Amino acid sequence: MTIRAVARGVGHYLPDRIVPNSEFEKTLDTTDEWIRSRSGIERRHFAAEGQTTSDLGARAAQAALDDAGLLAQDIDAIVVATSTPDYTFPSVATMVQEKLGMINGFAFDVQAVCAGFVFALANANGMILSGQAKRVMVIGAETFSRIMDWTDRSTCVLFGDGAGALILEAQEQPGTPADRGILSVDLHSDGRYRDLLYVDGGVSTNGLAGHLRMQGNQVFRQAVEKLAETAHVALDKAGLTADQVDWVVPHQANIRIIEGTAKRMGVPMDHVVVTVQDHGNTSAASIPLALSVGKARGQIKTGDLLVTEAIGGGLAWGSVVIRW
Ligand code: UT7
Numbered sequence: 001m002t003i004r005a006v007a008r009g010v011g012h013y014l015p016d017r018i019v020p021n022s023e024f025e026k027t028l029d030t031t032d033e034w035i036r037s038r039s040g041i042e043r044r045h046f047a048a049e050g051q052t053t054s055d056l057g058a059r060a061a062q063a064a065l066d067d068a069g070l071l072a073q074d075i076d077a078i079v080v081a082t083s084t085p086d087y088t089f090p091s092v093a094t095m096v097q098e099k100l101g102m103i104n105g106f107a108f109d110v111q112a113v114c115a116g117f118v119f120a121l122a123n124a125n126g127m128i129l130s131g132q133a134k135r136v137m138v139i140g141a142e143t144f145s146r147i148m149d150w151t152d153r154s155t156c157v158l159f160g161d162g163a164g165a166l167i168l169e170a171q172e173q174p175g176t177p178a179d180r181g182i183l184s185v186d187l188h189s190d191g192r193y194r195d196l197l198y199v200d201g202g203v204s205t206n207g208l209a210g211h212l213r214m215q216g217n218q219v220f221r222q223a224v225e226k227l228a229e230t231a232h233v234a235l236d237k238a239g240l241t242a243d244q245v246d247w248v249v250p251h252q253a254n255i256r257i258i259e260g261t262a263k264r265m266g267v268p269m270d271h272v273v274v275t276v277q278d279h280g281n282t283s284a285a286s287i288p289l290a291l292s293v294g295k296a297r298g299q300i301k302t303g304d305l306l307v308t309e310a311i312g313g314g315l316a317w318g319s320v321v322i323r324w
Pocket of ligand 1: 029030031035038039153155157158215216217223254283313
């Protein structure tokens with residue numbers, strides 16, 4: 001027998017305000033047609049004034065607790081993946097902890113931009129395998145609408161706000177590739193690509209929150225190759241192959257990246273969970289949102305083999321293989 005970090009509950013929260021592509025036609029030299037055909041995005045949610053990342057994260061966390069039939073005090077640790085925190089500090093995770101009424105355990109943030117949820121999952125898995133925690137709430141929560149340059153049509157039409165949460169629980173499993181839980185992890189970063197995707201502000205540079213800057217087509221070029229490669233490596237580490245995958249649950253940045261990666265992996269698109277049309281790119285929130293929506297749609301079922309993969313600023317990228 002071996003300990004695995006098994007999915008116990010999942011949930012998400014999207015702010016009420018839905019913004020269709022047509023809204024951008026009023027203020028920018030862009031069209032619904034361009035945004036749809038180049039990115040696959042049709043609409044996105046934006047947080048209300050005063051609604052913060054920890055508000056979104058706490059709502060998603062509560063939904064995951066409800067799904068699991070657990071209470072906040074049943075959780076040992078909260079890990080929040082975010083690049084858009086409420087404050088420079090304290091962490092969003094401790095603010096979520098307070099909003100859930102949880103006074104035990106510990107909480108901290110992880111920052112790996114769009115790959116943040118994959119890095120947070122890897123971290124939570126490590127804490128569970130080492131015996132540090134039995135149940136970990138892993139949250140991806142973002143308010144990217146707060147760091148958009150609304151005059152830059154090449155970026156501001158792509159991103160959205162939202163949060164998703166997954167509760168991982170230590171469970172004994174037989175110790176084979178057929179186990180439930182996290183089966184393998186593959187992480188990478190390469191800081192030489194910093195200028196492809198960054199925010200032009202920060203505490204120790206100019207004291208500003210800054211705006212997102214991206215050389216989209218350069219990131220695109222890196223994405224398909226690196227995502228297919230990391231997914232392949234993670235499957236290999238787990239002793240599994242792409243034809244055994246029930247669902248690829250990719251970071252939702254661009255439908256063309258999602259399709260290109262699936263093609264390289266040899267996984268047909270009817271085995272890929274796609275939410276980019278409804279959410280846009282929600283950075284670290286996109287994978288847990290897709291997990292929660294995929295489960296609610298009846299796509300993801302207990303026992304299914306999932307591969308999550310993501311790439312973002314850094315560049316940082318990676319994948320996690322998990323049997324649901
Ligand atoms: O989540 C983190 C990782 N981020 C990503 O994965 C994003 C990766 N990149 C992408 O998704 C795509 O590169 C974009 C959707 C951002 C852009 O698509 P593209 O096919 O790579 O287009 P492009 O950047 O090469 O731009 C093509 C043209 C340009 O015009 P010219 O120079 O050909 O005349 C742009 O100025 O499209 C123009 N353009 C727009 N036109 C209408 C850029 N943004 C817009 C816009 N509306 N919103």
